[in-house]
Amino acid sequence: LLYRSHRDFFETQFKLPEKRKGIILTMTSSSVAWIAAAVWTAWASVSTTSAFGTPSLPARKVVNNGMSFGGARSIYTSISLSMSAVPATSTTTNTDEISAENPLRVLIAGAGVGGLALANSLSKHDHISVTVLERTDEFKRFGGPIQLASNALRIIEEMDADVSKKIMKKFTFTGDKENGIKDGIRDEWYAKFDLAGPAESRSMPYTGVIERPDLQQIYLDALPKGVVKNGDGVVGYSTASDGTIKAKMESGTEVDGDVLIGADGIWSSVRATMRNEPVRGDESGVSYSGYTVFAGELNYDSFDNGQVGYKVYIGPGQYFVITDIGNGRYQWYAFLARAPGSGETEEKPDGSSLFLQNIFTGWSKDIHHILKATKENEIEQRDLYDRPPSVIKPWTDGNVALLGDAVHAMMPNLGQGGCQAIEDAFVIVEELEGITSKKEIAEKLKRYRNRRLIRSAAVQGLSRFASDIIIRGFDTPAKIVLKDGIQFENFNYAGIVTKMLQPILPLFFIIQFNFLYEGWRNKTAIDLVATIGFLTVGGLILFLGAGFLGEAGVVGAGGAVGLEALFGTEGLGFLSGFEGFSGFL
Numbered sequence: 001l002l003y004r005s006h007r008d009f010f011e012t013q014f015k016l017p018e019k020r021k022g023i024i025l026t027m028t029s030s031s032v033a034w035i036a037a038a039v040w041t042a043w044a045s046v047s048t049t050s051a052f053g054t055p056s057l058p059a060r061k062v063v064n065n066g067m068s069f070g071g072a073r074s075i076y077t078s079i080s081l082s083m084s085a086v087p088a089t090s091t092t093t094n095t096d097e098i099s100a101e102n103p104l105r106v107l108i109a110g111a112g113v114g115g116l117a118l119a120n121s122l123s124k125h126d127h128i129s130v131t132v133l134e135r136t137d138e139f140k141r142f143g144g145p146i147q148l149a150s151n152a153l154r155i156i157e158e159m160d161a162d163v164s165k166k167i168m169k170k171f172t173f174t175g176d177k178e179n180g181i182k183d184g185i186r187d188e189w190y191a192k193f194d195l196a197g198p199a200e201s202r203s204m205p206y207t208g209v210i211e212r213p214d215l216q217q218i219y220l221d222a223l224p225k226g227v228v229k230n231g232d233g234v235v236g237y238s239t240a241s242d243g244t245i246k247a248k249m250e251s252g253t254e255v256d257g258d259v260l261i262g263a264d265g266i267w268s269s270v271r272a273t274m275r276n277e278p279v280r281g282d283e284s285g286v287s288y289s290g291y292t293v294f295a296g297e298l299n300y301d302s303f304d305n306g307q308v309g310y311k312v313y314i315g316p317g318q319y320f321v322i323t324d325i326g327n328g329r330y331q332w333y334a335f336l337a338r339a340p341g342s343g344e345t346e347e348k349p350d351g352s353s354l355f356l357q358n359i360f361t362g363w364s365k366d367i368h369h370i371l372k373a374t375k376e377n378e379i380e381q382r383d384l385y386d387r388p389p390s391v392i393k394p395w396t397d398g399n400v401a402l403l404g405d406a407v408h409a410m411m412p413n414l415g416q417g418g419c420q421a422i423e424d425a426f427v428i429v430e431e432l433e434g435i436t437s438k439k440e441i442a443e444k445l446k447r448y449r450n451r452r453l454i455r456s457a458a459v460q461g462l463s464r465f466a467s468d469i470i471i472r473g474f475d476t477p478a479k480i481v482l483k484d485g486i487q488f489e490n491f492n493y494a495g496i497v498t499k500m501l502q503p504i505l506p507l508f509f510i511i512q513f514n515f516l517y518e519g520w521r522n523k524t525a526i527d528l529v530a531t532i533g534f535l536t537v538g539g540l541i542l543f544l545g546a547g548f549l550g551e552a553g554v555v556g557a558g559g560a561v562g563l564e565a566l567f568g569t570e571g572l573g574f575l576s577g578f579e580g581f582s583g584f585l
Contacts, residue, residue: 096438103129104435107247107257109234109270110134113146113212114404114421115263116219121159121429123224128432132223133247133255135233135264139220143212144297145325147415150175150198151520152422153205159426163222168205170214172326174309175199175206181505184313184320185476187364191505195309198513207309207415209325234264236273237400243438245399258438259445260400261428263421266385268406274397285393289384289411291467292338294352296374300330313364314474316494320360320367332370333412334360337471343381352379386410386464389457395449399441403428408456413466416459416516427451427522451522458534462512469541474498501541508537 098104106122108115111134123130148156148167157164180192195207220228236248237260247255262270266286272279280286302308302324310323321333334356338346348355353371360367387409395402404421431444475494481487489495511533519527 098127098436098438100126103127104259104432104438104441105257106130106259106261106432107234107245107255108132108261108263109247109268110262110264110406111136111139111216111220111228112263112265112404112421113215113219113418114425115261116216116223117156117159117422118261118263118403118425118428119227120163120219120222121425122432123227124160125433130227131255131257132228133232133234133249134228134230135250137231139213139216139230141213144295144331145209146212146215146418147174147207147209148215148422149207149415149419150195150202150204150517152419153207154202154517154520155422155426157205159429160222163218166218167210167215170218171208171210172324173206173208174324175208177309177324178304178307179309179311181312181314182364183477184315184360184363184367186479187366190314190477191502191509193509193513194506195513198510198517202517204517209323211325233269234260234262235269237270239398239400243399243441258399259432259441261403262400262406263403264406266387266405266409268402270400271402271406274400274402275393286385286387286409288340289386289464289467290337291335291384291411291471292340292342292381293384293412294334294336294356294379294381295331296370296379297325297329297331298370298374298378299328300370300373301328302330302370311366312470313367314470314498315363316475317471318359319470319474320363322366322370330370332367332374335467335471338383340383343383351376352381384411386460389460390453391457395453396442396445399445401428401445401448408460410460411463411467413470414459414463414512414516416463420456420459423455423520423522424448424452426520455519455522459516462534465538473541474501477502504537504540508541511537 095102104127106128108119108130111119111132115132119130119132122128148171153164153167156167175195178192179195181190182188183190198204199206232249232251232253234247235250238246238248240246243258245257245260247257247260249255260270262268262274264270267279267284269279271277272284275285278284302322305324305328308324310321313320313322318334318336320335323331325331336342336359353374353376357368357371360371387407390407395407403424405417408420410417410420427448428445431448432441435441435444473494475492475498476490477499478491478495479489479499481489511530515527515530515534518530
């Protein structure tokens with residue numbers, strides 16, 4: 001809309017060719033910075049990248065004959081880009097040729113879910129040699145359950161049927177049960193998620209959870225002996241003149257390979273080397289989300305066991321989640337808007353359980369019942385960090401690429417962090433499994449980035465959006481009670497808006513889950529119908545909530561929306577130093 005009224009401004013300031021002019025949407029929530037960055041990512045990627053290959057020059061035509069619309073099974077209209085293989089050069093030397101005798105040497109930094117899934121699939125190919133470089137000395141049972149949504153479960157089936165069967169033996173389904181949002185004060189259902197329908201329509205497994213140590217052990221058992229090297233982590237890398245990647249280890253040694261995949265988490269050393277930035281700190285690109293989370297895991301006899309998968313209790317300024325993780329065990333989360341480091345600065349003289357009971361005074365009895373049943377040693381607190389979508393900063397550097405949290409760390413609200421890492425692994429396998437020459441590696445990794453960029457950015461934006469809209473947007477819904485006359489409960493602006501959103505959210509959930517479950521193969525650049533749905537329904541949600549979402553600090557003096565708040569410093573780093581954009585908005 002702004003583009004129409006400022007055509008001359010955009011042509012003068014950005015010098016965009018006609019086919020690259022787009023629509024810029026301005027909204028008033030910190031979460032919109034992430035959704036806007038995801039949309040910007042889609043626009044920039046489609047308009048400046050040719051067919052999952054190298055960036056197009058301004059004079060070069062954007063893909064035309066590679067486009068097709070629709071699909072046999074898809075309920076969406078998508079833009080499908082050419083997936084033709086990169087031909088091997090005629091000048092390939094014997095040392096560049098890849099075979100069982102001269103295998104492609106793939107190094108994977110980090111033995112998390114994404115790294116192990118990648119290693120397991122690549123190790124099945126005779127012409128690929130895989131080594132996983134893991135910092136920890138040995139694997140111990142650590143960490144709670146991880147959600148595997150239908151999209152990730154379908155990929156695991158495709159990558160390794162045996163691993164999939166073993167996962168199912170230890171799996172607890174939640175997607176076939178009632179799931180949704182409850183009024184935290186009144187303890188009434190506010191809106192329910194239909195996780196089953198989108199999965200059933202695609203013959204996909206239901207979403208559910210598995211203990212992270214169990215999932216890790218299944219993958220470790222499936223790997224050939226000697227693939228995982230423990231006790232020495234990757235701290236950086238360099239590239240030799242012949243293209244060999246030298247992974248630099250904590251011990252001071254180096255490990256040679258042809259490919260390095262940085263699956264080393266949100267504080268990635270591979271990413272830091274690639275982007276010439278620190279692993280941690282303000283310049284690392286990792287940002288504090290504004291939220292801290294308390295988590296508890298315990299044996300618990302819930303009154304709705306077997307009927308409800310998970311429930312999100314909403315209310316003013318905070319929310320609480322209870323989820324069934326199987327075998328009579330439950331996990332809960334309490335999300336609070338706090339400054340970073342509040343775990344050390346906020347006093348809890350009577351322990352975390354009583355601390356939270358006081359914070360959630362007046363909320364559902366279910367919350368207090370599970371808090372009282374939780375022992376202190378069953379409660380942990382951690383601050384939540386994520387990253388803005390990487391639009392300008394690289395995913396790849398020659399024969400090096402990033403995977404999972406190393407490149408698209410996200411909030412846990414959608415339970416898609418591990419799922420998106422598995423999608424990364426799936427795409428990397430597809431790109432590398434047919435490789436015949438080492439000269440193809442860099443181009444194959446660029447194609448991986450281009451296939452994953454938009455979808456992962458969208459999921460990042462949705463995850464942040466979910467946090468911001470629930471904590472900063474939702475309140476106890478307004479309600480008219482006909483008892484002893486007419487009573488108006490919580491008839492303030494936030495309460496009325498929360499009530500108005502009630503019939504809209506189920507539609508947004510349908511769009512969201514269809515998007516997540518439909519595009520797991522990552523063969524389309526952008527799903528047009530899903531994008532329109534997100535912008536329309538999401539825009540309506542943000543419009544209704546604009547009055548109280550402005551308190552998130554996005555709206556500056558005079559109502560201007562700063563570019564950094566809208567897109568994130570990583571998303572539009574190329575406009576740093578440009579003055580006057582805030583005034584234009």
